Amino acid sequence: MKPSEHLTVRGPEDILGFIPHSLGYWPAGSLVAMTLHGNRLGATLRLDLPGPETLSDPRDYADSVLGYLQADGDADGALLACFTNDGWMEPPGTYRGLLDALQSVLGAAGMPVRDAWYVGDAFWRDAYCTEPSCCPSPGRSVQAIRDSMLNAEMVFRGSSVGPAPEDGAHPPPTLSGEDRTAILAYEETWAEQLDRRRGSRDQFGQLMVQWEALLANVPGQVLPVNEVAYLRASLRVPAWRDAVLVMAAAGQAAALAGAAKFGIFDAGCILAPVGPALLGFAPSGPASGAGGAGWEPAGPGIPGIPGYGEVLLGLEPVVPAWHTLNSLDAVLEQLTACGGQAGAAALTGRGWIAWCRGRGSYAAAYLGRALEEEPGYRLAELMLELVRRGNLCGWAARKEAAWRKFEPDAA
Known part of the structure; x- marks a missing residue:
């Protein structure tokens, strides 16, 4: 999904609040990557977080993420969010090596990682900040994401966040x-x-x-x-x-x-x-x-x-x-x-x-x-x-053709 050009991002809570609307559901066990065009949000990508074997050498996984994000030819930066409850409460965390690999691979390709976060069921925090004065353990309440201004604006425009696909999203209509x-x-x-x-x-x-x-x-x-x-x-x-x-x-x-x-x-x-x-x-x-x-x-x-x-x-x-x-x-x-x-x-x-x-x-x-x-x-x-296999539809891979949940002039 491409965000409307009239949405205003004021901080991390807005970015993280936009992700469930972009995907249609609140992700779990997921890496979400978003491209940036200057200070504007671009495309959203969700992948399952890798297991221990891949985490021991995450370079191939990072290359795969890069391959998907390069479909957005105008991207000049990236944002990352790990949606998980596992292993991030105490730095450096289970996924720090993965984030470092992504930072290296994306940066070398001209899409440096501007920010990265961990998001759990109850708390979220910056993935790189270890300063207790600004990023105290275990993090900030996820309710701040749900209460963000951008989330409220998306709801006002008619967007909703449903159950994850594996939880039976969009069941068939009921008939007598x-x-x-x-x-x-x-x-x-x-x-x-x-x-x-x-x-x-x-x-x-x-x-x-x-x-x-x-x-x-x-x-x-x-x-x-x-x-x-x-x-x-x-x-x-x-x-x-x-x-x-x-x-x-x-x-x-x-x-x-x-x-x-x-x-x-x-x-x-x-x-x-x-x-x-x-x-x-x-x-x-x-x-x-x-x-x-x-x-x-x-x-x-x-x-x-x-x-x-x-x-x-x-x-x-x-x-x-x-x-x-x-x-x-x-x-x-x-x-x-x-x-x-x-x-x-x-x-x-x-x-x-x-x-x-x-x-x-x-x-x-x-x-x-x-x-x-x-x-x-x-x-x-x-x-x-x-x-x-992870093949992208040709339209989804091109910014000018990609589906938009809302038209740019939505209000």
């Missing part, structure tokens, strides 16, 4: 037994109809129009059960699921061109498209400009139209349609409630969006839940491998 039964029944009916139309250009075009119209506005209300069922059924077709993700980030043209490139259309599939009327389905004919009889999808390699791989890795477009991705995340949240293969598809989509936002911990949590719903779900497996 009646709604759950209805959704699953409708879903099977829609799935049976859609399965016969997997090769239909008209059905694909109609579906893209429906999803695009839905995502044009951030959903402010719960979707009717029949719409939820239809959308869940559409995600059970892998090619359509991928097209929805690509369309949300890069537009309908990219989704259509990629579908044509992968050869998903069958000229012999002439069944009329189907869909709920409330989603804008046009029963009198195919969707104009998308799935109509005269529609010819753009061919591969057309300048300005990125491929599926480039979009899913965050390499293209230069800046994704974050408003639409935010809307998609909200819709997918509603589609996870009934689990199953469709729930796994929705959770995988949410995991991909979290990864695009640079929130690897949330991405891993969503993808893990997807594999619990549908063991062996291939896209979730592939995405989880990327996350566990």
Whole structure:
């Protein structure tokens, strides 16, 4: 997350108070590194604190931290915070060698460490200060961080700090037994109809129009059960699921061109498209400009139209349609409630969006839940491998493209 340019940092409490808002949760057992552009905060990185074997020689770990932070090409400094209760109450502390290694590696790369802190459940203190008059043991109360001016400003802007991903952050919405039964029944009916139309250009075009119209506005209300069922059924077709993700980030043209490139259309599939009327389905004919009889999808390699791989890795477009991705995340949240293969598809989509936002911990949590719903779900497996290897989404690695929880002019 990038901080709003109107946030004012007055001291360490403000910086430490911003971190949970940046991550979405209060970290534990974590190293948090933040880049600096002069006196301005840049990007935020969270990593698990290393174990004893790595701490005995932390140079490789420090090099990894540098590799991530160098994605912020304008960074000229760094701040570090160790969120842990272990081994820091009495100097030099368990992690002093790690901090020294980071100071050396980052300093040599032109990102000197300006400050570093230890933060526990009850106390926090400067990692380098040993003067009892200004840094008495065990430290200052963590409540000073929670009461900081910047924390209050973030709350005023609508930000909240939730549970950590591993503690079950963002559980699926709760449904009544009646709604759950209805959704699953409708879903099977829609799935049976859609399965016969997997090769239909008209059905694909109609579906893209429906999803695009839905995502044009951030959903402010719960979707009717029949719409939820239809959308869940559409995600059970892998090619359509991928097209929805690509369309949300890069537009309908990219989704259509990629579908044509992968050869998903069958000229012999002439069944009329189907869909709920409330989603804008046009029963009198195919969707104009998308799935109509005269529609010819753009061919591969057309300048300005990125491929599926480039979009899913965050390499293209230069800046994704974050408003639409935010809307998609909200819709997918509603589609996870009934689990199953469709729930796994929705959770995988949410995991991909979290990864695009640079929130690897949330991405891993969503993808893990997807594999619990549908063991062996291939896209979730592939995405989880990327996350566990520490690969950054291309958009998250570029300042001009990175997701912002709040727009710069938020007030």
